[in-house]
Amino acid sequence: MSKERVRIDRQSMPHQEAAVRVNNFSEVALGFSEKLALLEASRCLDCKKPTCMDGCPVEIDIPGFIKHIKEHDYQGAVDTIKKKNNLPAICGRVCPQESQCEKHCVLSKKFEPVAIGRLERFVADWEMQQGIKTKKDLPPASGKKVAVVGAGPAGLTAAADLAMQGHEVVVFEALHTPGGVLVYGIPEFRLPKAIVEREIEGIKQLGVVIKNNMVVGAINTIDELLEEGFDAVFIGTGAGLPYFMEIPGENLNGVYSANEFLTRTNLMKGYKFPEYITPIKVGKKVAVIGAGNVAMDSARTALRLGAEESYIVYRRSEKEMPARAEEIEHAREEGVQFRLLTSPVEIQGDENGWVKSLICQKFELGEPDESGRRRPVAIPGSEYEMEMDTVIMAIGQGPNPLVPRTTPDLEINRYGNIVADEGSGQTSKIGVFAGGDIVTGAATVIQAMGAGKKAAKAIHEYLVG
């Protein structure tokens, strides 16, 4: 029986053609039809001892929800997922499943793993099409109040989990829209903002109150929140401070941080300029420095904004690129060019202060460094010039200083990250927990969600214990 099942190939998801999608901001991956979903679900062996769940930071009952799909019980599938994850439409789209659940799928030993992410997306989208009607039976109010700082993946997850335990939750968001990196960073073509909005709407239906335009550290402090009657605080402020390379020419016009470039485009909808009045400007030739998901998003966004040539410039080789394989593949299909083992040493400007070219140096791989990856070593005399109009720095970001700066007894490490227990998110301050990029440095959406989830559990125990 099982042998027959695995003969069905892993189903691929329909996509917009590269030549078409590079001219629009609509979603690239179109999602499974019901037929494809059922076919893919039938590949799941429903293992007695499922290993896939070991790879899920939020512990979704994966075989359980897939079983519901097989039975055409999509509501049951949604309910199963939402016991653990309140953002399934988002996770189904942006989780790196290949290095998490799908990596642990038994099938992946001999065949291709079950497309768990695509199935998660299918049921989440199914629910949205029905109109969200999941009415959760919430426990009676606990009488405890929790403040969540930052409405990104970590904060939203913590908020939802705490609300589901009966706690009163208020989320303070610095921007004018909740979602964090889901709205300012990840582009529309990878994660439509309407989906983020609806998923957040679902969290609000749990009773979570989200207050926008509230910069904790400016309008109030962690101590004030505790004094005002919050029994606990969760800090999920994210990685908020873009790094630059500290090379000459970095402040020329035409040099953006990836955060600025993506925020203008996504959060402020600069791609609809001038209907939306935040400008975004790209030249004909765009270089993105770095090779993570944010770099791929930037390079692909540049093409959609009209760039003729878009380059990824990365000092290591293809193998070390931190972006998901799928994102790299999509970028390549769309015409993004890769200049690997290459790094800029200087950005040159014209007489008006605009980027004119990038002086790059070639690298080769040496011995492994502390990250286990082979260290890139500069090749002397290999410098060359690339004409360029726009340069986007996508080399990571540091922790935002606003909360630590105004919370003197909150321990931070030498990079400025908040020190928090990995299992519980407990910080050096009683009643204050933290998780996500503010603790770990820039990581993934689902890792932040996992941290939010663990912290919510610890906060609940702290409140009722």
Add this chain to the structure above:
Amino acid sequence: MFAIIRKENLAEGIKLFEIGAPQIAAKARPGQFIILRIDEKGERIPLTIADFDRDKGTITLISQEVGRTTADLGKMETGDKILDLVGPLGKASAIEKYGRVVCIGGGVGIAPVYPITRALKAAGNEVISIIGARTAEQLILQEEMGAVSDHIYITSDDGSTGQEGFVTNVLARLLSDGVQIDLIIAIGPLPMMESVAETSRAYGVKTIVSMNPIMVDGTGMCGACRVAVGSETKFACVDGPEFDGHLVDWQLARSRSRMFLAEEKIAQKCSGGDCQCQKNG
């Protein structure tokens, strides 16, 4: 939503808005700014807080119509509501007793220099103010500044009020006359602040300027507001907006302020919403 409680036309193209924002008013300190977004399709722009009233729960903004958003803001009236207002952002001015301070405001820059001047006076400093504008009509807050200063000098480019010339002419004279000055604060257009810094440099008088670069989020997230200060790149939103004027790279600041000039012109033309470029998508 944040309601406009009072609007006043201070001068041609310069408008004052008192806005109900009790939480911001409770925390605002001189030198800080807010970011506002008028409506759903609007951009986020920073404006320095010109005044705040903790009892009334209001903050005051003074805005000069220089681009699309400030023009749109200028059309708003008492009772209208601003969609988003966030703050107080940036580091507050360092208010302490320095001795004799000179507070310089140029044009609409007089607005943000006013609460700083008031606080410096209250901290026990001897305050000399120098405020200037292009014309008498363009000069704002003369009375308010006078009330918190020990001496006030007025200049206008055309001589229609006070002394003809620039605020820096007055500063240069004070310095060359050997007036002992412990601190200078200057806020105004980039060329004015640069000129103040260049004037005071030779005398070694510490000169604080308030930078107003292009910003998006205002919380350190985007890095659009980079200012080169000495050998370092700073983010005006979280490291500033005030910096040592003698260390600021003025040429870079001027250049960066022009980054979206072409787009700003398009956005201004598109005001109203049905011009050709929008129809073409």
